[in-house]
Amino acid sequence: MTDDRSKQSAYAAAGVDIDAANETLARMREAIRSTYTPEVLSDVGSFGGLFSAAAFKDLSDPVLVASTDGVGTKTMVAARLGRWEGIGRDLVNHCINDVLVQGARPLFFLDYVASAVLEPAVTAAVVDGIAAACREAGIALLGGETAEMPGVYKSGQMDVVGTVVGVADRPTLITGERIIAGDAVLALPSSGLHPNGYSLARSALAAFDWTIPRDELGGATIGEALLAMHRSYLPEINALRAADIDIKGLAHITGGGIVENLPRILPEGLGARLASAMWRTPPIFDLIAEAGSVPDDEMRRVFNLGGGMLVVLPAGQAPVALNTLAEDTGATDPVLAGEIVSGEGVVIA
Amino acid sequence: MTDDRSKQSAYAAAGVDIDAANETLARMREAIRSTYTPEVLSDVGSFGGLFSAAAFKDLSDPVLVASTDGVGTKTMVAARLGRWEGIGRDLVNHCINDVLVQGARPLFFLDYVASAVLEPAVTAAVVDGIAAACREAGIALLGGETAEMPGVYKSGQMDVVGTVVGVADRPTLITGERIIAGDAVLALPSSGLHPNGYSLARSALAAFDWTIPRDELGGATIGEALLAMHRSYLPEINALRAADIDIKGLAHITGGGIVENLPRILPEGLGARLASAMWRTPPIFDLIAEAGSVPDDEMRRVFNLGGGMLVVLPAGQAPVALNTLAEDTGATDPVLAGEIVSGEGVVIA
Numbered sequence: 098m099t100d101d102r103s104k105q106s107a108y109a110a111a112g113v114d115i116d117a118a119n120e121t122l123a124r125m126r127e128a129i130r131s132t133y134t135p136e137v138l139s140d141v142g143s144f145g146g147l148f149s150a151a152a153f154k155d156l157s158d159p160v161l162v163a164s165t166d167g168v169g170t171k172t173m174v175a176a177r178l179g180r181w182e183g184i185g186r187d188l189v190n191h192c193i194n195d196v197l198v199q200g201a202r203p204l205f206f207l208d209y210v211a212s213a214v215l216e217p218a219v220t221a222a223v224v225d226g227i228a229a230a231c232r233e234a235g236i237a238l239l240g241g242e243t244a245e246m247p248g249v250y251k252s253g254q255m256d257v258v259g260t261v262v263g264v265a266d267r268p269t270l271i272t273g274e275r276i277i278a279g280d281a282v283l284a285l286p287s288s289g290l291h292p293n294g295y296s297l298a299r300s301a302l303a304a305f306d307w308t309i310p311r312d313e314l315g316g317a318t319i320g321e322a323l324l325a326m327h328r329s330y331l332p333e334i335n336a337l338r339a340a341d342i343d344i345k346g347l348a349h350i351t352g353g354g355i356v357e358n359l360p361r362i363l364p365e366g367l368g369a370r371l372a373s374a375m376w377r378t379p380p381i382f383d384l385i386a387e388a389g390s391v392p393d394d395e396m397r398r399v400f401n402l403g404g405g406m407l408v409v410l411p412a413g414q415a416p417v418a419l420n421t422l423a424e425d426t427g428a429t430d431p432v433l434a435g436e437i438v439s440g441e442g443v444v445i446a
Numbered sequence: 447m448t449d450d451r452s453k454q455s456a457y458a459a460a461g462v463d464i465d466a467a468n469e470t471l472a473r474m475r476e477a478i479r480s481t482y483t484p485e486v487l488s489d490v491g492s493f494g495g496l497f498s499a500a501a502f503k504d505l506s507d508p509v510l511v512a513s514t515d516g517v518g519t520k521t522m523v524a525a526r527l528g529r530w531e532g533i534g535r536d537l538v539n540h541c542i543n544d545v546l547v548q549g550a551r552p553l554f555f556l557d558y559v560a561s562a563v564l565e566p567a568v569t570a571a572v573v574d575g576i577a578a579a580c581r582e583a584g585i586a587l588l589g590g591e592t593a594e595m596p597g598v599y600k601s602g603q604m605d606v607v608g609t610v611v612g613v614a615d616r617p618t619l620i621t622g623e624r625i626i627a628g629d630a631v632l633a634l635p636s637s638g639l640h641p642n643g644y645s646l647a648r649s650a651l652a653a654f655d656w657t658i659p660r661d662e663l664g665g666a667t668i669g670e671a672l673l674a675m676h677r678s679y680l681p682e683i684n685a686l687r688a689a690d691i692d693i694k695g696l697a698h699i700t701g702g703g704i705v706e707n708l709p710r711i712l713p714e715g716l717g718a719r720l721a722s723a724m725w726r727t728p729p730i731f732d733l734i735a736e737a738g739s740v741p742d743d744e745m746r747r748v749f750n751l752g753g754g755m756l757v758v759l760p761a762g763q764a765p766v767a768l769n770t771l772a773e774d775t776g777a778t779d780p781v782l783a784g785e786i787v788s789g790e791g792v793v794i795a
Binding site: 138142143144145146147148149150151153154158159160161162163164165166167169170172173195196198199201204205207208209211239240241242244246247248249250251254255256258260261262263264267270296299349361 | 487491492493494495496497498499500502503507508509510511512513514515516518519521522544545547548550553554556557558560588589590591593595597598599600603604605607609610611612613616619645648698710
């Protein structure tokens with residue numbers, strides 16, 4: 098059933114302090130309710146979450162856009178450092194970005210949090226983060242589930258899975274099909290890794306102390322750099338839309354990097370020529386490459402390397418778009434990364 | 447991103463035989479596409495799945511109903527026996543049942559399959575089962591994700607998570623609020639455990655051989671009985687609706703059993719008096735109780751004990767409802783289980 102967090106039996110069965118668990122559960126319920134938009138018609142604990150779609154009638158041809166994802170072994174970094182508050186945000190933002198690229202407005206989110214043993218404080222920290230990111234994006238945390246499976250999960254480890262549902266009007270779906278040679282490609286900066294490549298990163302950095310501030314990371318620790326938030330690019334995309342920028346294509350750069358993800362939205366016969374020097378690569382990537390002797394080609398296929406979201410738009414609109422981003426969102430460093438060209442493949446010079 | 451199954455990199459990284467993996471991936475893509483209803487506007491591998499909501503305009507007040515769930519440690523039984531084909535069906539049916547009870551028609555499903563090491567054959571078996579259950583229910587498998595996390599999952603283990611989204615017209619939502627004393631309660635029979643209580647069941651039956659046919663299980667093995675499919679009650683509910691039965695409330699009996707789940711849909715001041723002798727309890731439950739010396743009270747709080755879904759309806763319609771179920775769905779043994787009474791709590795005599 099949806100939202101076992103309305104019940105105490107799970108924690109009771111786990112033998113945890115019931116008073117403390119009840120307090121944590123009450124806090125979690127409040128966090129969940131704090132995300133409720135006027136469309137939410139159910140409360141925590143119903144079998145399924147209810148969300149009014151009455152407003153869909155105002156759209157000419159409504160289309161639901163849905164995506165499920167996890168944050169991969171970023172949870173292992175959180176476990177190693179005992180810092181869980183960011184994982185919930187990473188999960189929500191990742192999912193939002195995946196429906197955003199189709200032109201959808203995210204509506205609601207459902208989560209699944211599972212571990213070997215339920216630790217109320219850890220679960221609550223994750224759910225708090227999920228709720229905070231939902232509030233920031235203006236979407237409802239409509240339902241969720243927690244599961245305790247000591248036989249399936251390793252001790253101290255956790256998996257978090259999220260599903261987002263959004264809506265778009267079909268004529269405004271972003272499909273990439275109108276992209277032509279000569280269009281500009283903007284890069285919206287990431288703050289670090291997206292939830293892929295964490296196995297490689299952890300292995301490359303295994304010999305280091307993750308808790309010491311490092312000059313090459315601008316004073317951050319490796320732990321902090323690895324846990325840097327997976328940003329939601331919703332504010333930037335909203336600003337571009339408000340400025341009537343013709344967004345022809347969006348690529349969220351996750352596993353496969355720019356070289357595999359940008360081609361997913363390009364019409365046949367088109368490629369891209371990008372200049373990596375145009376955008377800032379967070380220093381954690383250089384450290385991973387160096388420490389793990391990871392070849393450039395592999396780095397580019399695994400990581401976003403600082404280009405978190407690519408925006409394809411008419412070249413003539415690029416200056417206005419960059420100004421809009423700087424003014425309306427305060428986003429640092431969105432840059433003109435390159436252009437669409439005839440021919441297959443993405444070349445990064 | 448949604449549906450990494452469109453890419454080979456994950457399997458390539460896992461070092462599996464690429465030709466075999468490609469064949470498996472192609473089969474999985476075919477299975478996924480076989481579920482596509484006319485509303486699906488995207489293909490395998492898009493960032494988010496697209497589902498047309500144009501038909502919502504025909505509803506007076508459309509409401510989305512969504513639920514996320516897993517199958518708990520039923521996956522450990524599958525792992526122990528090396529039989530994964532049923533897990534996908536269990537997952538889909540469980541999720542469908544959770545939105546069904548609100549009066550929703552399920553529309554689409556998204557899955558998440560994660561394990562220590564991706565074994566293409568196992569993943570494909572799970573996805574095949576998911577796709578088959580989606581086809582049977584007439585819903586689309588709109589997206590999904592596979593994840594390989596050796597540091598998080600124990601070797602050979604797997605977690606599967608699903609999200610279903612359905613739609614209801616608000617005036618026909620099933621809320622339980624019209625339930626009155628004197629209403630009848632029907633029980634739709636389960637075929638065994640729902641995805642809760644597997645830890646208790648596994649521990650109670652740990653000393654037994656799970657592969658030997660047993661007289662007390664009607665010739666089935668313990669493994670078979672534990673893996674018995676979590677049924678979807680969609681055909682029965684559709685039949686009742688087609689016969690104009692006034693379904694006032696539905697309770698899907700999962701963790702908490704009848705005693706905790708039926709009260710969730712009852713208006714304040716109402717309880718229920720049920721006679722457990724009225725429905726058939728699958729013999730696996732007796733074996734668990736005996737072998738594990740599990741007290742009756744605990745059995746009732748953990749398991750469905752054969753009453754998989756409860757239907758509350760006007761007493762006068764009970765005979766027609768029972769006839770309809772027997773004729774239209776061939777369902778075995780739906781029974782009149784008891785009635786709604788004044789006063790709190792559910793008493794099972």
